[in-house]
Amino acid sequence: MSVKPEPASALFAGPFALATLSALSSPEGPAFPALVTADAQVLDLRVALDDGRLTVRDLLDRWETALPRLRALAGGSGPGRRPLADFRVHAPVEPRQVFQSGANYRRHVIDLHVAHRAPGDDRPEEERRAEAAEIMDRRAAEDLPYVFLGLPSAITGPYDDVVLPAWAEKPDWELELAAVIGRPAHRVSVEEALDHVAGYTIANDLTDRATVFRRDMPQIGTDWLRSKNAPGFTPLGPWIVPAESIADPGDLRVTLKLNGETMQDESTKDMIFDVARMVSYASQTARLLPGDLVLTGSPAGNGMHWGRLLRDGDVMDGSVTGLGAQRTRCVAEAAS
Structure with a gap:
């Protein structure tokens, strides 16, 4: 099932975005890459570009040549456009790799540091907050983002139900700005990094807080496989908005509401490492590929x-300035 978004005056910044859609009239029909205009009209890019096997990732694979054609299509007119309301919205891209970031919003990290009090740590909250702030300052000075890998199989659509696994004791939300790679990036500098970003989208990087740290062997630290990668734990989208339509990814509002109540509401200005530094850092080790996602961390205001x-039954509404909004409903998995 899916929960449709509430109407909005503008779907996203700029004249167009990329999406992956399927026709509501043919539930079993194939999903296809689409150009969506700001006035909620859809153009099937398989037809417009005369390629019946085309995907959004194919477009990102050849982003430098695809982008001018997409601009022209968005500015044109003619037959073949249909209203967005006729379609189901899927996750906009199937990435090969998902790079996730932790501890990248200053206030969020300090809150988590206080919430995850170590056994026997009876220091006052003010002292522990000061310790966390000092750690963040040191990380920023040493240019050491915290990046780990997620699974593409955890991705789901922006309006799909999210199944809460029966084993997940403390499932939590983490709304994030996600950069979408458009050119391969390996060992790129901070100054070059944004040239490799095709666009931006929204990700909700759900986490089961109870399984973040291994209880059986705390020496080995975090268990991101268990805590973050259940099927559907990464609602993505609804669109990929081209980078040229986002004036400053370092000045966007990230907002999550739970059942209508605002829980997260922070600017990306609070990021310790901006998008360029995150992409550059990940590329020093890995080769980032077109369609890959770089999640940039979540601001303060999570469930912990x-x-x-x-x-x-919970409903999460997430939005990022210029990127649209997603709405997902939580459904408990039946106990085995």
Whole structure:
């Protein structure tokens, strides 16, 4: 099932975005790459570009030549355009790799540091907050983002239900700005990094807080496979908005509402490492490929902060300035 978004005056910044859609009239029909205009009209890019096997990732593979054609199509007119309301919206791209970032919003990290009090740590909250702030300052000075890998199989659509696994004791939300790679990037500098970003989208990087740290062997640290990669734990989209339509990714508002109540509401200005530094850092080790995602971390206001974690029936509304909005409903997995 899916929860449709509430109407909005503008779907996204700029004249067009990329999406992956399927026709509501043919539920079993194939998904296809689409150009969506700001006035909610859809153009099937398989037809417009005369390629019946085309995907959004194919377009990103040849982004430098595809972008001018997409601009022309967005500015043109003619037959073949249909209203967005006729289609189901899927995750906009199937990435080969998902690079996730932790501890990248200053206030969020300090809140988590306080919430995850180590056993026996009876220091006052003010002291522990000061310690976290000092750690963040040191990380920023040493230019060491915290990047790890997620699974593409955890990705789901922006309006799809999110199944909360029966084993997940503390499922939490983490709304994030995600950069979408448009040119291969390996060992690129910070100054070059944004040239490799095709566009931006929204990701909700759900996390089961109870399984982040290994209880059986704390020496080995975090378990991101278990805590972040259940099927559907990364609602993505609805669109990829071209980078040229986003004036400053370092000045966007990230907002998540739970059942209508605002939980996260922060500017990307609070990021310790901006998009360019994240992409450059990941590329020093890995080769980033077109269609890959670089999630840039989540701001303060997650469930651990509020003492209110996700449960059956919750509805999350997430938005990022210029990138649209997603709406997902939580559904408890039936106990085995």
